[in-house]
Amino acid sequence: MPLNNYIGFFRILLTLILAMCLRITPFPTDLAFLNPDWVLLVLVYWALYLPERVGIFHAWTFGLLTDVLLGRLLGQYALAYSLIIYVCLKFHKRLRQFPLLQQGLFIFFCLLLSQLLLFFIKNLQHPAQLHASFWLPVFTGTISWPMVYGLLSFVSMFRRIK
Amino acid sequence: MAVVLSLALLVTEHTNLKLGGIRTTLSIFVDPIKYLVSLPNTIVEQITDSATTYRALKAENDSLREEQLIHQTRLLKFAALEKENIRLRALLENSFKLGEQVLVAELLSVNMAPYEHILVVNKGTRFGVHPQQPVLDANGVVGQVFRALPFSSEIMLITDPNHAIPVQVNRNGLLTIAVGSGQLNRLILPFLPSNADIRPGDLLITSGLGGTFPQGYPVAVVDEFTAQPNKAFATITATPKALLDRNRELMIVWSKSVPVPLIAKPENQESTSDAVK
Numbered sequence: 001m002p003l004n005n006y007i008g009f010f011r012i013l014l015t016l017i018l019a020m021c022l023r024i025t026p027f028p029t030d031l032a033f034l035n036p037d038w039v040l041l042v043l044v045y046w047a048l049y050l051p052e053r054v055g056i057f058h059a060w061t062f063g064l065l066t067d068v069l070l071g072r073l074l075g076q077y078a079l080a081y082s083l084i085i086y087v088c089l090k091f092h093k094r095l096r097q098f099p100l101l102q103q104g105l106f107i108f109f110c111l112l113l114s115q116l117l118l119f120f121i122k123n124l125q126h127p128a129q130l131h132a133s134f135w136l137p138v139f140t141g142t143i144s145w146p147m148v149y150g151l152l153s154f155v156s157m158f159r160r161i162k
Numbered sequence: 163m164a165v166v167l168s169l170a171l172l173v174t175e176h177t178n179l180k181l182g183g184i185r186t187t188l189s190i191f192v193d194p195i196k197y198l199v200s201l202p203n204t205i206v207e208q209i210t211d212s213a214t215t216y217r218a219l220k221a222e223n224d225s226l227r228e229e230q231l232i233h234q235t236r237l238l239k240f241a242a243l244e245k246e247n248i249r250l251r252a253l254l255e256n257s258f259k260l261g262e263q264v265l266v267a268e269l270l271s272v273n274m275a276p277y278e279h280i281l282v283v284n285k286g287t288r289f290g291v292h293p294q295q296p297v298l299d300a301n302g303v304v305g306q307v308f309r310a311l312p313f314s315s316e317i318m319l320i321t322d323p324n325h326a327i328p329v330q331v332n333r334n335g336l337l338t339i340a341v342g343s344g345q346l347n348r349l350i351l352p353f354l355p356s357n358a359d360i361r362p363g364d365l366l367i368t369s370g371l372g373g374t375f376p377q378g379y380p381v382a383v384v385d386e387f388t389a390q391p392n393k394a395f396a397t398i399t400a401t402p403k404a405l406l407d408r409n410r411e412l413m414i415v416w417s418k419s420v421p422v423p424l425i426a427k428p429e430n431q432e433s434t435s436d437a438v439k
Contacts, residue, residue, distance in 0.1 A: 024199050075170075
């Protein structure tokens with residue numbers, strides 16, 4: 001059903017845009033350090049549960065958009081996202097069977113990998129002295145995974161996306 | 163494929179090849195998100211604006227009018243001083259910089275990276291904004307335009323760890339550089355020796371060196387001077403004059419980078435005066 005397809009695509013797009021909104025929402029300064037990488041979390045969810053709809057191309061595109069959104073060097077989020085989505089697609093069948101806790105562990109390593117890549121690229125640009133708080137979003141992202149999981153599975157249940 | 167593409171992008175932009183075009187096109191899709199995120203803030207502001215009472219408005223109006231009167235009288239004096247300055251500079255055969263043009267831009271309440279001091283404002287290349295333009299507020303220098311996109315631009319504050327601004331002590335003209343510290347209320351002056359003539363309370367103004375910032379705008383006030391006897395440089399900190407975290411409106415400045423001689427050459431002057439006679 002092409003129409004259903006479009007609706008499904010529109011829904012995925014909407015969740016990703018919402019994630020991008022959340023990414024730049026102004027929190028009070030102390031909380032801003034905790035703001036996790038929502039775009040990656042949402043991309044990982046869709047890659048795990050709808051691998052035939054969300055692929056590396058989507059990850060790359062949204063990574064590039066995130067680069068522009070956050071005013072980063074073009075391509076760094078694109079690189080990180082496409083690598084992680086590649087891993088997710090590779091293991092999606094196994095990962096879907098995992099209990100939430102084990103999935104959380106996987107998400108933790110995903111976020112850590114992405115943050116590490118960003119850190120390396122930042123370091124290549126100019127040796128940066130970074131706060132330890134640079135790594136905090138990894139933990140908050142892992143903690144908020146069950147929430148993202150719940151919300152997005154509700155979204156995809158609402159009318160089954162095929 | 164994607165990896166190669168993104169690596170290529172990274173390398174090209176890192177080596178300073180121009181990718182502005184791609185960024186500009188993509189920003190057209192992304193900028194609505196920035197406006198969307200700052201929408202609640204704008205709405206709240208407008209509601210509070212429309213909900214203020216007549217009396218509050220009247221009081222504000224009165225105080226503003228009073229303030230304007232004071233500024234106006236002060237400006238009268240400034241006009242005379244400026245003329246005098248031009249005349250004196252003409253005597254020294256020096257040129258005088260023409261005044262600056264400003265554009266008021268409003269802050270978008272978004273947060274791009276918590277460890278960098280970058281603001282987003284709602285005016286972009288559509289309004290002629292370009293990178294490296296100085297940005298001021300009513301109290302002093304705020305920063306400079308870091309990246310200009312069609313509908314928004316990114317402004318790096320003077321307190322960003324990657325930012326440095328050439329300054330001058332207003333009292334004695336001592337030149338130095340103020341570097342951002344990463345804290346919103348602090349600048350560092352790392353390049354002054356322990357015997358420098360600087361003390362707490364000194365006003366730092368832009369020196370105009372480097373060409374990015376026009377000369378003579380207040381930047382910060384020195385608040386601590388600690389001589390380091392066994393090191394080459396003293397540790398000096400200063401507090402920015404501009405209200406970096408409390409501003410909604412900023413001014414983007416166009417300063418004429420080419421000095422314009424206001425007084426014609428003496429020969430011409432004679433000829434014109436002859437003509438008048």
